[in-house]
Amino acid sequence: MSRRRQIYEGKAKILYEGPEPGTIIQYFKDDATAFNAQKKGTINGKGVINNRISEYVFTRLSHIGIPTHFIKRLNMREQLVRQVEIVPIEVVVRNVAAGSISKRLGIAEGEPLPHTLIEYYFKNDELGDPLIAEEHIACFGWASNEEMQDISAMAIRINDFMCGMFAAIGIRLVDFKLEFGRLWDGDYSRIILADEISPDGCRLWDMITGEKLDKDRFRRDLGGEEEAYQEVARRLGLLDTDNGPSEVLDLNAHRKLRGK
Ligand SMILES: Nc1ncnc2c1ncn2[C@@H]1O[C@H](COP(=O)(O)OP(=O)(O)OP(=O)(O)O)[C@@H](O)[C@H]1O
Ligand SMILES: [Mg+2]
Known part of the structure; x- marks a missing residue:
């Protein structure tokens, strides 16, 4: 090593x-x-x-x-x-209100959202990964319109699949974060899923007890x-x-x- x-x-x-x-x-x-x-x-x-x-x-x-x-x-x-080449955007998919959306918009944690929401955050630690709109992504050229279409379509498919996968083991997929990257082949690039998917970047609640099975235990000093x-x-x-x-x-x- x-x-x-x-x-x-x-x-x-x-x-x-x-x-x-x-x-x-x-x-x-x-x-x-x-x-x-x-x-x-x-x-x-x-x-x-x-x-x-x-x-x-x-x-x-x-x-x-x-x-x-x-x-x-x-x-x-x-x-x-x-x-x-990592696209400098954190893609957050939400099914249920929790964390920053609850704080920002005053929506009770645990409130199911009327429909799945995709949010984008600018990947920049110095700025604290601020929430951005698709207009910012286009304006500053962080990703092209075609790339954003691929990213949002993949995010929805990933969410549908993961909701079912976790439901089958008694876990509610509240929200999660994805990162995508460009894979270059000569002059062309395509978007692929990168980074990781784990309890670090997902909110996972036990379906029956509501117990948190993710990084919120650390964030909120819950122990375990x-x-x-x-x-x-x-x-x-x-x-x-x-x-x-x-x-x-x-x-x-x-x-x-x-x-x-
Ligand atoms: N396939 C890949 N190719 C290149 N970089 C990748 C790939 N997958 C993930 N990364 C990047 O590798 C880093 C992984 O490290 P880690 O998750 O510890 O970063 P981090 O501290 O969360 O920092 P960041 O704010 O950059 O995500 C991240 O910057 C991520 O964007
Ligand atoms: Mg990371």
Whole structure:
């Protein structure tokens, strides 16, 4: 690992140069941040679980025809992906009001939205990732109209698929964040799904108890974040495999979370 060239260290992941041109390795850390990195901490085992959950979700999305950067998982904390030029927009898909939309517009958390909302935020830590309109994206050339059509269509398909996938395991998909990138082929580029999909960037509520199974446990000091991430992985069937992360994960996590 030490001989590989590090390209970037972010809040949750480190990027290394991949074995072939056009590939990179994503290393998933246990570091957790919230409120634009004003709050910092660690969630033990988070990197291992997010690597596994993201592999699973990206693989399932590729099966329904969503192009993604994912190539293969290399080990417990690393995956090989296609390097892209990240579109500097965070795409947030919301089904139920929570977090910033509740605060900004005074809508009670947990209120189902009349229809699915897609929001765009400018990816810029110094500015605190501000909410933007499609007009800003066009005006400043952050993405073309064609690219935005691909991005919004993919976001809706991903949401439909993930709502069903999580509903099947008793989880309500409240909202989530996506990042897309440009994959260049000569003079042409196409948009593919990049980054990660994990409880770091999704709001996942137990359908019956309403219990939060995502990073809000860390943001709001609710405790039990390790167990919550493990519970999501367990329900997706990702903990009981021979070469999965089961050996480092506590299989009884879901019982602890419920205080049994
Ligand atoms: N396939 C890819 N090719 C190139 N960069 C990628 C790819 N997938 C994700 N990235 C970028 O790699 C970084 C991942 O690191 P991490 O998630 O820790 O970043 P971060 O601290 O959240 O920072 P950022 O605000 O840039 O997202 C992000 O900047 C993300 O946009
Ligand atoms: Mg990130």
